[in-house]
Amino acid sequence: MDALRFARSGGSLEGELRVDELPRLRDNLTSDDVAVQYHIAGGSEAGRPVLRLRIDARLWLTCQRCLEKFPERLELSNVLSVARDEAELERWESEDPLVDALVAEAPLDVASLVEDEIILSLPVSPRHEDGRCGAGFQA
Structure with missing residues (x-):
């Protein structure tokens, strides 16, 4: 997908990804x-x-307290500005250091983009919710 053309045309795309399409997340x-x-x-x-x-993702993570697996649901939303080139991206970042942006690359790898967003949202130390951990600890 050409991200710049897609954004400018108001395109819409939806789909589902399998774990084998997300090798970095799979780890x-x-x-x-x-x-x-x-x-x-x-x-x-x-x-x-x-x-x-x-993005709506249902994943299985390892609790860092009891080392048992547990389900995690992520409901993510983000807006990414699409810069024409590195110079435009640098200008935007100088205007707003918190801007979420990417440089238009043709073609944009949708699976990698979705995978990046999920990985960035994962907890640093995944744990069960309070009262559900087999280790018996309370946060």
Whole structure:
């Protein structure tokens, strides 16, 4: 997908990814029983072309207290500005250091983009919810 053209045209794309399409994420999981749905919509914000991402992922992680696996559901949304080149990206970052942006690369690897967003949202130290951990600890 050409990210810049997709964003400017207001394109829409949705789909589901299998764990074998997410090799970097797979290293963080305790089971291949994974469901990842995504929706990407192109548009414009503040005069910049953007990709609006929504991701719904059901994963199995390892609790760092008891070392048992547990289910984790991630519902993510993010807006990524799409820069034409590195110079434009650097200008945006100098204007707003917190801007989430990427440089338009043709073709954009949708699976890698979704995988990146999921990996960035994973907890540093995954744990069961309070009262559900087999180790008997309370946070």
